[in-house]
Amino acid sequence: MxxxxxxxxxxxxxxxxxxxxxxxxxxxxxxxxxxxxxxxxxxxxxxxxxxxxxxxxxxxxxxxxxxxxxxxxxxxxxxxxxxxxxxxxxxxxxxxxxxxxxxxxxxxxxxxxxxxxxxxxxxxxxxxxxxxxxxxxxxxxxxxxxxxxxxxxxxxxxxxxxxxxxxxxxxxxxxxxxxxxxxxxxxxxxxxxxxxxxxxxxxxxxxxxxxxxxxxxxxxxxxxxxxxxxxxxxxxxxxxxxxxGALNFPSTGYLAAMPWIFSRRKEQQEEMRNFTQLAQQAKIMCSEDPGHEVDSKFYKLEGNAFFLSNIQRENYWREHGWEQTSEEKAALQKALYQSLYRLTDEGKDTPSPFYALLLMDGDQLGQLLDDQGEKVSQGLAQFTADLPEIVQEERGFTVYAGGDDVLALFPLKNGLPAAVRLRQAYQRAFADISSEASISAALVYAHYKAPLQSVLKNAHELLDDVAKRACGRDSLAIRVWKGGGPVWTWSCPWQEALKGQTDQSVLETVARQIQGEQAYTPSFFHHLRSRLEPWHDPDEKDQKTYQERIQQLLVAEYRRSNGTATREQAEERMEALMSVCLEKWRDPHKNIQTGRFRTEGALIAHFLATEGRGQD
Missing domain, CATH: 3.30.70.2220 (CRISPR-Cas system, Cmr2 subunit, D1 domain, cysteine cluster)
Known part of the structure; x- marks a missing residue:
């Protein structure tokens, strides 16, 4: 042989x-x-x-x-x-x-x-x-x-x-x-x-x-x-x-709108049927596959149909064969818009325009294969076997799952929990094989209209250049891609991203804290970026002093935004915020290093808290 x-x-x-x-x-x-x-x-x-x-x-x-x-x-x-x-x-x-x-x-x-x-x-x-x-x-x-x-x-x-x-x-x-x-x-x-x-x-x-x-x-x-x-x-x-599902794979628009689509209440059934009938008259096809059996055609309509801005866009109607000057089209467009307007509680409850693309890849797998080839193959087989159930439970759709490589798509709020769970599954699969086995992840929150080809290429760069190279592997890198392109990037070794927790990242913790807080206004984050980020680069000797002073400034800024907060409350809130705002990476000796204050982590946490609404 x-x-x-x-x-x-x-x-x-x-x-x-x-x-x-x-x-x-x-x-x-x-x-x-x-x-x-x-x-x-x-x-x-x-x-x-x-x-x-x-x-x-x-x-x-x-x-x-x-x-x-x-x-x-x-x-x-x-x-x-x-x-x-x-x-x-x-x-x-x-x-x-x-x-x-x-x-x-x-x-x-x-x-x-x-x-x-x-x-x-x-x-x-x-x-x-x-x-x-x-x-x-x-x-x-x-x-x-x-x-x-x-x-x-x-x-x-x-x-x-x-x-x-x-x-x-x-x-x-x-x-x-x-x-x-x-x-x-x-x-x-x-x-x-x-x-x-x-x-x-x-x-x-x-x-x-x-x-x-x-x-x-x-x-x-x-x-x-x-x-x-x-x-x-x-x-x-x-x-x-x-x-x-392979023929009618859900579009990026459907992935973004899916949580909203399946959250429609029983009392809205009549309006849902009305919207579906109007959509069919408008030649909007039932083309999506939500991943499980549903009776109503409402749940299978193309994802772009659930966004009010699309109903008003002439190009969207031309794509479905309607002439711009058609009187019939104008009447149907108005009726469809009004129906969707009622379904969105007069525009107050609209779908998020963002979805999540997750890319994961094992770290230094070639070296592990050279050392323990058969056992490593067994670990990868176990990970691949566990993966479909995790993706499905997080309402996601697997594009590829072979060995240590993963490519999957999710509604926005499910992307990060899925990444955490898949990383846990990878660790379990290698628990008795090698303590050196790790997996890095790139998660892009992309606007559903962003070019898919560009988003995927960017995700590969995020995985290779940020999660693996800049952050030192065994890391998570996240990027937000709005209509005009990528805007914020945050990365962190998994060890720090989870901070002792097993099923929730620090970013999710901060996002939950931000929800409903009046203090976290756009001006609050603007002041963090303009006043705190330009501060001097700390060296190893004064890193502790640097962090203490940043913490004090954060507390003062928070109390300025929330006049009723006590110092103890402000310190508790800002300690959590600090955990996602300080640069973290792993050096060549695999030690965690801490650097400057950056607002990207806070901005992404706020983005997750609002599910990207109003940010498209």
Whole structure:
């Protein structure tokens, strides 16, 4: 037997190039599916997978997605049928007479099968020769499969530095989903706008394509078209149907509005039915999947429909096929707005416009695998098994859960509790394996209209550059992304973020304290930023004095805002606030260091307390 390490790429660009949550889910699952094809081929040729842990010592397959690929059958659970659970890289023992190219060929064969299923669906009667040329070029040259032989975990990373994969140049207008690839029509918009428009109209007018599948302004490459449409032909492409949730994955707007949607009271049932009827007349579709069975179509309406600002926006109505000058549209728009206005208690109880994107990744896993490979694989398998239930209980939706990598979406108020619980699950999974095992997390609270691709890219930077590098790993980093982009960032080692607590972070504690407090006005936080932040940098000798003086100034500012508060009350409140406002990080020796006073922690706590309302 010999040791094979194999990886499939590109990863981040393929997954993160997404305009909507369904693209994100489709990309991550397809990558996991292709990796599973390589693993299954290893097993068919008498080999075994060493990492991740996907089978026991008797080669009984434990991962349901891999089992389905190996058997050529539908996965036993709906979750594994549509959510990726296998990483894009693995380590295996293969027989001496097996060449790695044979493993790579299995991936290529599965990819071509997926691509051909989409091609036949979209172009059943053929297409222009230029389109076929672009399609073949992009399908044939997209994936880079790299492999090395040997046990050293650094070998594969070093192999990737060779950069031996050189995709062909991509001329012409670019895809609106995968911006580095040419769109399929082959026409140049500046010279042939009519021909390009007619090409995409001929696809959009197909009866099986909805407005959510291909919007008016979208022009896709072969890769973009495959990612967008393979879920619709999954039975032919994958050999099983995808679950309903993979086809109608909740949008960012729905994630933001979900707590409000499910908080509507019984006495509002009649108005809910009225709003649903009006929405259907307005061609607002029941497209979302709330994650559990619901009878009323009200709970399945697209998320953007629950925001008053959208009902007033002309572009929103044009997206649903209404002419701007339509009298019928004007009357319907008014009726729909009034109905939603009543459901929001005359605008006093509106949905939060923010949702949470959570990214988690194990720290220095390669070193742990070198030291205790089999045990580490067992720990990761246990973590992956515990994860779906935690995400579901926090009303979230898993995009990817493979090994130590996690990508999930939540309503705003569930993101941080979910991160804390998943970190606990990771610790439990490794409790008897290694005290060195840790996981870092990046949590982005993003406005539902923020470009998803940009938010995801920013989340990766937050995880790598802030939580791992600047904060010293085993850390949590949080960022708020409003309509204009990221505004506040806060990071802290998990040890300090929990401060001895097991199920609640200090940020949540402060947020609960802020709720209902009249003293925490915008001017209060403005004064903290303008008066306290510019103070001198403390050195190690006067750090204690620095903190005491900051505490005194905080108490004075709080009492100025709340004239009835006693000094004892103010000191208690500001001690909690201080815990999220002092910079904290872990040095190379893993000791916690404390730095300057920053207001980002307080501002994010206030943001959580208000659930972002009035801040969009």
């Amino acid at each position: 010999k040791t094979l390490q194999l990886t499939i790429g590109p990863v981040q660009s393929f997954v993160s190039q997404a305009r909507r949550t369904r693209d994100l889910l489709a990309g991550s699952f397809l990558l996991s599916f292709l990796s599973g094809q390589a693993m299954a081929e290893v097993l068919r040729r008498g080999g075994e997978i060493r990492y991740p842990l996907v089978h026991d010592e008797n080669k009984k397959i434990l991962d349901p997605l891999l089992q389905a690929i190996y058997d050529g059958e539908t996965p036993k659970t709906s979750l594994s049928a549509g959510i990726g659970s296998l990483p894009n890289r693995f380590q295996a023992q293969i027989c001496k007479n097996t060449h790695p190219k044979e493993i790579a060929e299995a991936v290529d064969c599965a990819w071509k099968k997926v691509a051909n299923a989409v091609w036949k669906k979209v172009f059943p009667n053929g297409c222009p020769e230029a389109t076929k040329t672009i399609w073949d070029r992009q399908v044939d040259e997209f994936w880079e499969i790299s492999w090395v032989m040997g046990n050293d975990s650094s070998l594969l990373s070093r192999r990737k530095y060779w950069h031996s994969h050189f995709p062909p140049s991509e001329p012409g207008d670019k895809c609106t989903l995968t911006g580095n690839l040419q769109e399929l029509s082959g026409f140049v918009r500046s010279r042939e706008p009519k021909q390009q428009q007619e090409f995409w109209e001929s696809i959009r007018e197909k009866k099986w394509i909805s407005a959510f599948d291909l919007q008016e302004n979208e022009r896709l490459s072969a890769i973009g078209l495959i990612k967008r449409f393979y879920p619709l032909v999954a039975e032919e492409a994958l050999e099983w149907k995808l679950p309903k």
